[in-house]
Each structure stands twice: as structure tokens, then as C-alpha cells.
Amino acid sequence: MIFTVAIDGPAAAGKGTISKAVAARFGLRHLDTGLLYRAVGAKTLDGVDPVAAALALTPKDLDGDALRTSDIAQAASRVAVLPDVRAALTQFQKGFARATGGAVLDGRDICTVICPEAEVKLYVTASAEVRADRRFKELSAKGEAVTYDSVLADVRARDARDMGRAEAPLVAADDATVIDTSRMDIDAAVATAIAVVQAAMDARAAG
Numbered sequence: 001m002i003f004t005v006a007i008d009g010p011a012a013a014g015k016g017t018i019s020k021a022v023a024a025r026f027g028l029r030h031l032d033t034g035l036l037y038r039a040v041g042a043k044t045l046d047g048v049d050p051v052a053a054a055l056a057l058t059p060k061d062l063d064g065d066a067l068r069t070s071d072i073a074q075a076a077s078r079v080a081v082l083p084d085v086r087a088a089l090t091q092f093q094k095g096f097a098r099a100t101g102g103a104v105l106d107g108r109d110i111c112t113v114i115c116p117e118a119e120v121k122l123y124v125t126a127s128a129e130v131r132a133d134r135r136f137k138e139l140s141a142k143g144e145a146v147t148y149d150s151v152l153a154d155v156r157a158r159d160a161r162d163m164g165r166a167e168a169p170l171v172a173a174d175d176a177t178v179i180d181t182s183r184m185d186i187d188a189a190v191a192t193a194i195a196v197v198q199a200a201m202d203a204r205a206a207g
Helices: 016-024 034-045 050-055 070-079 083-097 112-114 128-141 148-165 185-207
Strands: 005-009 029-032 103-107 120-125 179-180
Touching: 005 016, 016 103, 016 120, 016 185, 029 034, 029 083, 034 050, 034 070, 034 083, 050 070, 050 083, 050 128, 070 148, 083 112, 103 112, 103 120, 112 148, 112 185, 120 185, 128 148
Parallel strands: 005 103, 005 120, 029 103, 120 179
Antiparallel strands: none
């Protein structure tokens, strides 16, 4: 079976949690494509050229916990605007998405660039203020010395870069189902996404 669920959206909207839940529910492989850019960003903080870092990336570089700091998030957003970096990572993502067995991918340009042929497209979003509050609580729980105002500024700066870049900007695909989690708890958001995927699978089976 080849069945792709493509999920886009800004930082801290909930798409990662939703993606993992959808993958688990339907037995699909999952790829957080943001980790690819975070891994490249992390290497650039060590002085490595971003394109060289992208070309040399290995699965061992994708340690999610180690890559989820605010500094690496900003570095990831900076390297993601570079066309040569995006090109280096695109084929890996496309291959993962269309391999037999089905897959869920989440990121910034999955519906629009990586998987325009995806069977399901979701755009998960929330207000900048809500997303900043979620990220502030997450970082504070990890012991990072941050303030809500600084996190909100980072969220807005990252949104501006992601949505304003010339190469594959973050935007909801015309045929994507939008899930706004601003006033939705995670269980409701996951249930909404699962219902959309189930409907697509049922329609495909009915043929």
C-alpha cells in the first residue's frame, strides 16, 4: 500500500503530536521532516557549511530530544531558506513518503512541495500567542531560561521566515483540511485528524 498523509503547519501548532498519533493509529511510518533541518542547523552552529551538512546527514543525526532547543530551532529556520539545503533533503523525503507501507510526514512544505500527490493533506495551525505559550511551557519544563515575550518574538520571527521565504514558503495547500488548535485540546485535534484520514482510506477502499 502506498498512502501518504502530509501535514504542514507552523511551530508548536501540534502537528508533531498529531502526526505521531495518526501514524500509530493506522500503522504508518512517521517522519518529522523538521528534524532534518534541525540536524543541519545544529551542525552549522558547530561551524559546518549548511549544504555540506545536508548532504552528509545520516539517521544517527536525527536525535529528536537533543535537537529541540530554541537555538537549534532558529538555526533550522535559517538554513531552511537555502535552496541548496532544501534540494539536498527533498529526495530523501519524497522516497520516504511514497515507499510501500504508507507514511505520515510533517513539516512546512509537505503538502505543497514534497507530497503534492498525498492522499491526505492537513494544515495544523494556532495563533502565535497560543503557540508561544505552549513552547514557553515546554522549554521552561526542560530548565531553559526563557521568557514568554522572548519565545513569542522567536515564534513570530520564525513564522516570518517560514512564510516569507522565496523557496517553498509555509502556506496551506488549497486542498488541505485546516485544523486550528488554538481552542482545541490535543485529544480533539488528534480525533479530527484521524477522522479525516479514516474517511480518505474508506473512500479509497470503496473505490
